[in-house]
Amino acid sequence: MSEPSVRVLRTVAEFRAACDAVRSRGERLGFVPTMGALHAGHLRLVEAARRHADRVAVSIFVNPTQFGPNEDFSKYPRTLERDVALLAGVGADLVLSPSADEMYPAGDTTRVRVGELSEHFCGPFRPGHFEGVATVVTKLFAIAGPCTALFGRKDFQQLKIIERLARDLRLPVTVVGEPTVRDADGLALSSRNAYLSADERSRALAIPRALAGAAERFDAGVRRAAELIEPVRAALSAAGLRPDYADIADPERLFPFALDATVGERALIALAAFCGTTRLIDNLVLGEDPAPAVSG
Numbered sequence: 001m002s003e004p005s006v007r008v009l010r011t012v013a014e015f016r017a018a019c020d021a022v023r024s025r026g027e028r029l030g031f032v033p034t035m036g037a038l039h040a041g042h043l044r045l046v047e048a049a050r051r052h053a054d055r056v057a058v059s060i061f062v063n064p065t066q067f068g069p070n071e072d073f074s075k076y077p078r079t080l081e082r083d084v085a086l087l088a089g090v091g092a093d094l095v096l097s098p099s100a101d102e103m104y105p106a107g108d109t110t111r112v113r114v115g116e117l118s119e120h121f122c123g124p125f126r127p128g129h130f131e132g133v134a135t136v137v138t139k140l141f142a143i144a145g146p147c148t149a150l151f152g153r154k155d156f157q158q159l160k161i162i163e164r165l166a167r168d169l170r171l172p173v174t175v176v177g178e179p180t181v182r183d184a185d186g187l188a189l190s191s192r193n194a195y196l197s198a199d200e201r202s203r204a205l206a207i208p209r210a211l212a213g214a215a216e217r218f219d220a221g222v223r224r225a226a227e228l229i230e231p232v233r234a235a236l237s238a239a240g241l242r243p244d245y246a247d248i249a250d251p252e253r254l255f256p257f258a259l260d261a262t263v264g265e266r267a268l269i270a271l272a273a274f275c276g277t278t279r280l281i282d283n284l285v286l287g288e289d290p291a292p293a294v295s296g
């Protein structure tokens, strides 16, 4: 039996032609934008894309405009050969691995900014981040053309921003959010987990535990915002994590609830916390997502 083959395309023109060819055969295109350093969460997105589409394209591009000056752009893992082998194993068909010069041609000044959804949570802590994400995703959507694009719900704010930009710009892309994939101990998969020491990794488990605790209180009928979020904040601090934020918010507008508010039948808990020097994010939509199964 021959090995499944993936076509790796280095230029925008080649990738665009390959995506057009898929559609001209009457096949549906699934698209998974990534920054590489693939883990099981990305592979799950490719598998989901195969259910939505006939052919699956993946982009691998560490996007410079979404990193702040003191963030990990230069040390972000770049593992193209390994990534392509993993993608072959899950049946991806096309990979775009473009150069930064092609994605941002000389003199490039166009940026995409998605209003209020970028204002809370990670927005104030990572100035320019969501503008960088929205800009590169808009470019990638323009290059891939009509498709179904899949993103993980772990980056819930990013997902909402991308849904909104596709809608507002009338792009011919259906955006689908897929459930967060977690390790057996409950930690959400992230390329940045590779930076954690053994001690940090065990302290990071306070995150899924705190989310599971909030889900338990919510399922028991608790609806006061403070009673849902304050134990989460306390658990993060007790584990020595340094939260940028841990908030409870409306899951559509991403607008945080006041502590004395009563939340509705769905409420988003979203957090970002440093564990050592590694910034981890996680979230749970109470009333919708299953609680993380935690162990260890």
Ligand code: PAF
Binding pocket: 033, 034, 035, 061, 063, 066, 133, 136, 137, 155, 158
């Ligand atoms: O989630 C990511 O990996 C990136 O933010 C994305 C969507 C590929 C844009 O660079």
